[in-house]
Structure formats: C-alpha cells, structure tokens
Amino acid sequence: MRNVVTIAGKELRTYFHSPIAYLVMALFAVLCGFFFYNLTAAYVIETFRMLEMGGMGAPPMNINENVIRPLFEGILTVVLLLLVPLITMRLYAEEKRSGTIELLLTSPLTDMQIILGKFLGALCLYVLLMVLAFLDIGLLFLYGNPAAKPLLANALGFLLYGGALLSLGMWISTFTKNQIIAGIVSFAVFLLLYVFDWVSAFSNGTVGRAMSFMALTTHFDNFAKGVIDLSDLVYYLSVIGLGIFLTARSVEALKGRA
Amino acid sequence: MIEVEGLTKRYGPTVAVSDVTFQVRKGEVLGFLGPNGAGKTTTMRVITGYLPPTAGTVRVAGFDVVEQPLEAKRRTGYLPELPPVYPDMTVDEYLAFAGRIKGVAGAELKKRMDAVSETCAVSDVRRRQIGKLSKGYRQRVGLAQALIHNPDVLVLDEPTAGLDPKQIIETRQLIKSLAGQHTVILSTHILPEVSKTCERVVVINGGKIAAVGTPEELTRRLQGFETVLVTVEGPEKEVKEKIERIEGVNLVERHEASDGRVTFEVHAAKDKDVRAEVARAVVESQWKLFELKTSGLSLEEIFLKLTTKDLGEEPAAT
Ligand SMILES: Nc1ncnc2c1ncn2[C@@H]1O[C@H](COP(=O)(O)OP(=O)(O)OP(=O)(O)O)[C@@H](O)[C@H]1O
Ligand SMILES: [Mg+2]
Numbered sequence: 001m002r003n004v005v006t007i008a009g010k011e012l013r014t015y016f017h018s019p020i021a022y023l024v025m026a027l028f029a030v031l032c033g034f035f036f037y038n039l040t041a042a043y044v045i046e047t048f049r050m051l052e053m054g055g056m057g058a059p060p061m062n063i064n065e066n067v068i069r070p071l072f073e074g075i076l077t078v079v080l081l082l083l084v085p086l087i088t089m090r091l092y093a094e095e096k097r098s099g100t101i102e103l104l105l106t107s108p109l110t111d112m113q114i115i116l117g118k119f120l121g122a123l124c125l126y127v128l129l130m131v132l133a134f135l136d137i138g139l140l141f142l143y144g145n146p147a148a149k150p151l152l153a154n155a156l157g158f159l160l161y162g163g164a165l166l167s168l169g170m171w172i173s174t175f176t177k178n179q180i181i182a183g184i185v186s187f188a189v190f191l192l193l194y195v196f197d198w199v200s201a202f203s204n205g206t207v208g209r210a211m212s213f214m215a216l217t218t219h220f221d222n223f224a225k226g227v228i229d230l231s232d233l234v235y236y237l238s239v240i241g242l243g244i245f246l247t248a249r250s251v252e253a254l255k256g257r258a
Numbered sequence: 259m260i261e262v263e264g265l266t267k268r269y270g271p272t273v274a275v276s277d278v279t280f281q282v283r284k285g286e287v288l289g290f291l292g293p294n295g296a297g298k299t300t301t302m303r304v305i306t307g308y309l310p311p312t313a314g315t316v317r318v319a320g321f322d323v324v325e326q327p328l329e330a331k332r333r334t335g336y337l338p339e340l341p342p343v344y345p346d347m348t349v350d351e352y353l354a355f356a357g358r359i360k361g362v363a364g365a366e367l368k369k370r371m372d373a374v375s376e377t378c379a380v381s382d383v384r385r386r387q388i389g390k391l392s393k394g395y396r397q398r399v400g401l402a403q404a405l406i407h408n409p410d411v412l413v414l415d416e417p418t419a420g421l422d423p424k425q426i427i428e429t430r431q432l433i434k435s436l437a438g439q440h441t442v443i444l445s446t447h448i449l450p451e452v453s454k455t456c457e458r459v460v461v462i463n464g465g466k467i468a469a470v471g472t473p474e475e476l477t478r479r480l481q482g483f484e485t486v487l488v489t490v491e492g493p494e495k496e497v498k499e500k501i502e503r504i505e506g507v508n509l510v511e512r513h514e515a516s517d518g519r520v521t522f523e524v525h526a527a528k529d530k531d532v533r534a535e536v537a538r539a540v541v542e543s544q545w546k547l548f549e550l551k552t553s554g555l556s557l558e559e560i561f562l563k564l565t566t567k568d569l570g571e572e573p574a575a576t
Contacts, residue, residue: 006358010344017346103342103403106306107359108331255309 003109007117011091012124021125024086028079028129035075036136039067063146064226068137072154073224076133077217080162081190087125088169089183091118092251097177105255115247119170126162130155150226157223160236164216165190167243174250190216259284259411259441260305264314267300274300276465277314282411282458287437289456290445297465298445299339302413305443306336319410332361335409335440339416341400345389349380349399352388353406360407370406378402378432394425401432405440412436414444418451430455486524486552487513488536492545494520500539506530519548 015021043066095101104114134155140146172189173182196215212218216239219232260282267275275297282288290298303309305316307323307330316323321330344352350371357367375381378398383391388399397417404412417433418426433455436442446452452459453473461468461476469476490497494512497520502510506526513521526532533550540547 003359006355010355014344014346098342098344099338099340100342100344102308102336102338103356106308106331106334106336108328108361109359
C-alpha cells in the first residue's frame with residue numbers, strides 16, 4: 001500500500017510540475033463555469049416567466065432537475081471525454097519514452113502496485129476537477145435551495161464515470177511511447193463508447209440494447225437524476241476493473257517485447 | 259553473486275541471446291564486452307528482472323529473478339543505457355522517489371541520499387531540475403539512483419557512453435571504488451574500458467559468449483602462439499634463416515626495414531619463450547641486436563579477432 005501511495009504521489013507531482021494539471025483544470029473550470037452560468041441564467045429567466053404567467057400549465061421548476069442534472073448529464077460527460085485523455089495519455093507512454101519504465105519495472109514493486117498507484121494519482125487530479133464543478137454548484141446554495149441528497153449521487157456517478165474513463169485511458173497509454181497518439185486514441189475510443197448510446201435510439205434489437213448497455217453514459221443517467229442504482233454501480237466498477245486488468249496484461253506483454 | 263545459466267532470450271523470431279552461461283563472483287567487477295547488437299542490454303534486462311528469460315535461469319544473490327523477483331530486485335541496482343530520470347523532478351525529489359520505491363524510508367532515506375549524492379558527485383546540484391542538467395550529471399544521477407538502496411549487485415549498461423574524457427575517467431574511478439562492497443557487472447563496446455575497470459571479461463557476440471577470462475588471460479589465450487619482434491642490423495636473408503632454425507620457432511616474417519635494420523616477427527609455439535635463443539643466435543653471428551620484445555595483442559585486436567572469427571567460421575560450418 002505504501003508503494004501505491006508513493007507512485008500516486010509521484011504521478012500527482014508530475015502533473016503539477018508540468019502544465020498538464022493547470023491546463024486541464026483551467027479548461028474544465030472555464031467550460032464548467034460557462035455552461036453552469038448559461039444553465040443557471042436560463043433557469044432564472046424561465047422561472048421569472050413562469051411567475052409572470054402565474055405558474056400555470058408547466059410543471060414547477062427545480063434546480064436539481066433543470067440546472068445540475070443537465071450540467072452533469074449533457075455537458076460534463078462530454079467535456080470529460082476530451083479532458084480525461086489529457087490526464088491519462090502520459091501515464092505509461094511517457095515512462096516508456098523516457099526509459100523510466102525501466103526504473104519502475106526493476107524496482108521491488110509488483111506491476112499491480114504501479115498500476116494502482118498511477119490510477120490513484122490520476123484519480124486525485126480528477127477529484128480536483130470534481131471539486132471545481134461542485135464549487136460552482138455550491139453557489140446555488142447561496143441563492144437557492146437545491147436538494148443536497150441527489151448531489152451525493154451526482155458526485156458518486158461523476159467519480160465512477162471518470163474512474164472508468166481513467167482506467168481505460170491508462171490501458172491505451174501502455175501501447176505507445178507517444179503521448180499524443182495515446183491521447184488521440186483514447187479520445188476516439190471514449191467518443192465511440194459515448195455514441196453507443198445513440199444506437200438505442202433507432203435500433204431496439206438485442207444489439208442495440210447491448211450497445212446501449214456498454215455505452216459509458218447510459219449508466220450515468222440515474223446518477224444524474226440523483227438515484228443510485230446497484231446495476232450502474234456494478235457497471236462502472238466492472239469497467240474500472242477491466243481497465244486495470246487490461247493494463248496489467250498489457251504491461252506483461254510489454255516485458256516480452258520492449 | 260550473479261549466476262546466469264543457459265540464458266536464452268527471443269524477441270519473436272529474433273534470438274537476441276542464446277544459451278549464455280556465466281557467473282559473477284562477490285565483490286568482482288565483470289566487464290560485458292560486445293559489439294552493437296550483441297545482446298548485452300538484453301542480458302542485463304533479464305538479470306534486473308525487466309524482461310523474463312525465454313529459457314534458462316538467472317539468480318541474483320541466490321534469488322531466482324523469475325521465482326522471487328522482489329527479493330532479487332531489492333538486491334539489484336540498475337543503470338540502464340538511458341538514465342531513467344524524470345526531467346521535471348529535482349535531483350533530491352528523484353532520489354527520494356527512487357529510494358522509497360526500493361524500500362528505503364525515513365531517516366535512513368535522508369542518510370542514503372546524502373551518501374549517494376556524495377559518492378556520485380551530484381551534491382552541488384541536488385536542488386536543480388534533472389532536465390536542466392548536463393548529460394554527465396544526468397548519468398551520475400542515474401548511478402546515484404542505482405546505489406540508493408545500497409544493493410549487493412550493480413548492473414550498469416554502458417555507464418560511460420556519451421561522456422567527455424574527463425567524466426569517463428571519473429566514472430571509471432567511481433566504479434572501481436564501488437568494487438568490493440558491491441558486485442558490479444558493466445557492459446561496454448569500448449575496449450580500453452574493460453582493461454581499465456574490470457577484473458574479468460565476458461565477450462559476447464551475436465548472442466553467444468565468445469570468451470571469458472581476465473583481460474590478460476584473454477590476451478594469452480587468443481594469441482595461441484607467442485610472437486616476438488626482433489630488430490637486427492645484418493644480412494636480412496641469413497638472419498631470417500638462422501632464426502628459423504631455432505627450435506620452437508614456427509615462422510619468421512619480415513615486419514619492416516629501415517636504415518639497414520630489419521624487424522622480424524617471430525612466431526613460436528604456444529607457451530614457448532624463444533627470446534633468449536633468438537638473442538643468442540643473433541649475437542653469435544656478430545650481428546647487431548637493437549630490439550627484442552614480445553608483442554601482446556591489444557584487447558582491441560582480441561576483440562576484433564573474437565568477433566570476426568565467429569563470422570568467418572560460419573560459412574565453413576554449413
Ligand atoms: N525490443 C526488441 N524487439 C526486437 N528485437 C530486439 C529488441 N531489443 C533488442 N532486439 C534485438 O536483440 C539483439 C540484441 O540487442 P541488445 O540491445 O541486447 O544489444 P546490445 O549488445 O545491448 O547492443 P548495443 O551495444 O547497441 O547496446 C539485437 O539484434 C536487437 O536488434
Ligand atoms: Mg545495449
């Protein structure tokens with residue numbers, strides 16, 4: 001465990017020694033802030049209009065449903081498709097390029113300690129992004145009264161969704177010495193996993209349902225609504241486990257070749 | 259300390275190392291000599307547990323690198339061909355990280371960091387970023403990393419490659435000073451390096467061991483026969499005939515001639531010193547003897563002989 005923390009600490013320090021952490025956080029803060037502002041502004045305008053109309057006809061507005069949920073479900077999931085590759089692309093690729101992988105693999109560490117350490121380090125940076133998002137959302141408490149409970153589900157879903165992307169991105173990063181390639185391939189794969197969901201819109205067969213099931217965002221819906229469903233939990237934990245397992249396999253193969 | 263037995267390593271269809279066996283004794287500095295692509299790096303990567311062997315076993319300090327990798331790795335320090343440094347860390351951060359992942363912690367870590375910085379002469383740059391250091395410093399930081407956990411065995415892959423002459427000399431001295439407390443195996447394709455730093459040499463070529471021995475032994479074994487250079491002032495033909503008649507002399511060749519002095523190369527049977535006989539023969543005939551010496555093959559020549567011989571023999575074998 002101490003070794004895992006040592007590796008994680010090193011990863012985190014590397015992020016902050018290089019521009020990557022600042023870039024990712026700045027991009028996220030700007031995008032998240034922009035969409036948050038827009039959603040909130042739209043919400044406020046809409047609320048006033050409904051008040052003027054005497055609140056007739058339309059269902060009552062709700063901050064959780066009309067600001068927070070679309071922010072997570074519609075926007076941040078997409079923003080992360082772009083930002084997570086920036087976090088994971090260097091995890092193995094850079095170690096391979098600079099030869100430091102030889103230091104790691106010849107130190108008295110198990111492969112799994114290295115993998116978990118890297119995953120944990122990347123996850124820590126990701127948690128910082130979450131903090132940024134929730135700082136924005138926290139503002140809502142100053143001016144409104146969003147329900148706090150669904151936010152817990154939102155946070156858990158956000159963490160699991162990111163964890164799944166991070167572990168897959170880490171796996172992809174083991175295949176090349178080139179960070180950029182690792183980043184681009186990760187983005188393409190994430191995008192593909194994202195659009196799997198669209199298939200269900202026009203195909204109702206088994207294939208459609210299977211693809212929709214595999215899609216990374218399908219399982220985020222409940223979390224965004226504020227509901228924790230066991231099957232969603234299991235899905236994300238399985239994807240995280242799969243990513244870690246595939247990374248281990250790939251590192252094993254790396255030794256045979258490189 | 260290091261026992262390599264029947265080691266074979268294949269990369270797909272390419273055989274990088276084939277059936278290599280050798281030992282490194284405790285406290286010894288062993289040179290691993292071979293041309294580019296001989297399989298030096300591959301062998302070292304197997305010893306350090308970076309690559310699994312295709313066949314054969316490697317034991318470090320009694321631990322099999324496949325069966326008990328963590329035990330073996332704890333006792334091994336490795337400096338790869340390219341120093342495995344993180345350019346954005348400072349020297350201190352890097353050594354602390356390397357120490358921690360090798361199981362050194364707390365006050366002991368501080369002590370080891372001070373000690374290896376001192377040994378490897380990087381004390382004056384400990385707060386500098388590694389990426390901004392010169393190649394020589396980076397190499398020494400890499401070496402400090404290999405020493406941080408005070409390993410029994412040090413594996414150094416071309417430790418002087420890319421350094422300037424002064425740094426090469428310093429690095430060699432450093433390596434020599436490490437012998438005794440550490441068992442060292444270092445690879446190189448630069449010949450003077452082995453004779454200067456190593457007690458024993460393993461010559462490897464095309465993935466196979468071509469020769470093993472001390473630099474002196476190798477020289478003797480390879481010569482196969484003794485060669486004496488003799489410079490005489492006298493009638494060339496007669497001198498040649500006279501020397502040829504000496505017992506044990508196989509062949510006399512004219513080496514060079516100037517100002518009436520002729521130098522002959524006298525090849526004698528193995529382990530036969532004919533210098534005294536040659537001197538007597540020349541002086542008896544009242545010729546003037548100017549010089550008489552054995553010609554030791556330099557390691558450079560041995561190396562060429564060893565490695566070209568293999569190639570030359572291959573067509574004959576098939
Ligand atoms: N990752 C790899 N994949 C395929 N073949 C490889 C790989 N690494 C090395 N080889 C091959 O194995 C052989 C031995 O290579 P190795 O790197 O061990 O040689 P070396 O003695 O260290 O050479 P050098 O002096 O150039 O460092 C070479 O023929 C090389 O082409
Ligand atoms: Mg090499």
